[in-house]
Amino acid sequence: MVSAAEQLASGLNFSTFAKAKDLKQRILFTLGILLIYRLGTYIPLPGINTDALAQLFQQNQSGIIGMFDMFAGGAVGRMAIFALNIMPYISAAIIMQLMVAVSPHLEQLKKEGARGAKQINQYTRYGTVFLATLQAYGISVGLEGAGNIVENPGLYFKLSAVITLVGGVMFLMWIGEQVTARGIGNGISLIIFSGIVAELPSAIINTLELGRQGAISTWLILTIFILAIAVIAFIVFMERAQRRLLVQYPKRQQGNK
Template structure:
């Protein structure tokens, strides 16, 4: 039997959207905020030679800077005021989440509801400032070591660079919060999404141009497109997949009335860790290549280090094995951080709920952990397949497969979340319309 919300969702139509004035305003605000973000990625950092920096960036584009450039919508390649992007905030959020399971004071804050969440968000902002300032200073020093990149090196350039780049990150953090509260939600995710998608048209055009000139055969391009469509369908299926545990609530008596016990479900996502394992794994594997690029220009790279960097290059067997292993490790590690079976079991026990056939308390926690571990195995294998497949295509065909595993996961996941947010606003609009109609009918009868 479908619920009332599911019945309303099935009846959504264009006429429902046309009546949702609040949703239209939220969509327009979101589009305007994303436009401001895209404009900021084209405002260059003061005191540098853009052409000289573009030439220097080409030698590092295959390292970790390439990932930052993808997430920032090309701002790193142009060294714009939004070059740091939102990554310091993402890093600070992950660090704070990890610390909540290690530091007892933060763990207690997490359990204090809304007030505790506000304090944790404040600590995340402080962490963003610290990480952003360190990264901005590192960028300033790195640019000064380049040939002709900085017009007037010195402390004035370093300080102005730190202030500008850190200010850009803090503005994007504020902009993401505004999109979340005044737009359609998922502000930070939408900013990353906009940065990735912005370069997609030029990447597709470049691939088609290679096909036109004969550098790539038409068959390979068709195969790549079909593989991308299949990968998107696979991501949609696995990201929406859940293992639902049946929860039974006992009968309860209120006054002289006896209420029948209710049943509900505890949904466990197949991929609880999301895209974090792919981001962590790719960042760690690209770190040696980035360090080698900085030190190799000075001739200080030993032979053994050169061999390791070559073995960890894209498409190499060692790179594939290490990438798969790190994704699997972080899938289990991050799932253990964000989901605590003991807390879930305690909350069920307090509410009087139990899993049929399982004793409440410790036995329930063990059973939830048992189920979660097994579905995480499937989720980790799915992440490994989605992330390794583009690497194999790049190695075997040489096609510039722009939407790799990490970026493809982010784009599809954010799209699903955004569609769900819009659908939620439309359902709320339908509910409001039904309430108004019932009030009008009640007034006429009266």
């Protein structure tokens, strides 16, 4: 009797996939970019005492800090060069979309097609640099005031931290655009998704450990998992949903017919 795995393998045409050179290159390019991103989440900022940082984050990993760390793929807890992740770009894009609705100039640019979209994207990049600079400076000041995390606090550390973090955001924005153009899927979405997936196992283990210690109830854990599954199912349903419309064309009259 043929197993389900053998039936699935027989239904796949691997020879056709092997001949799809462009598809293979796109997949390998995407995987390579995601590998570079994951490596960057382990490179800490210069001048950081990693042991003191780990101890501080262990005490404050719950709440909003833990959520940001999950979205950043663990880069916040390690205060890596990609600690800001792609969030300043997302924020700038949202602000720009709101500005288009209230600014006649931006609304006119949007109507100009490819040229206007290119100009709006350029404004979004400027906004990304501005927001990333503010956030990076806030992080550097916060790290200096958090004890002995910074080995040599001062202007040099602030300057190096801001340049490194802003450079990390711009690099992620660039590789995201490269994945969109030369890889598989939307690059920005893949970067965010890979960060969440990388931290999801540890988040599940920590939640189960809290339940074992009695910090949270078993019913709360079950409720969280059920809600997560329900949200994912709803998103998939809405993404795959379609409504078919019947299109009727008027009959053309030819001659006396």
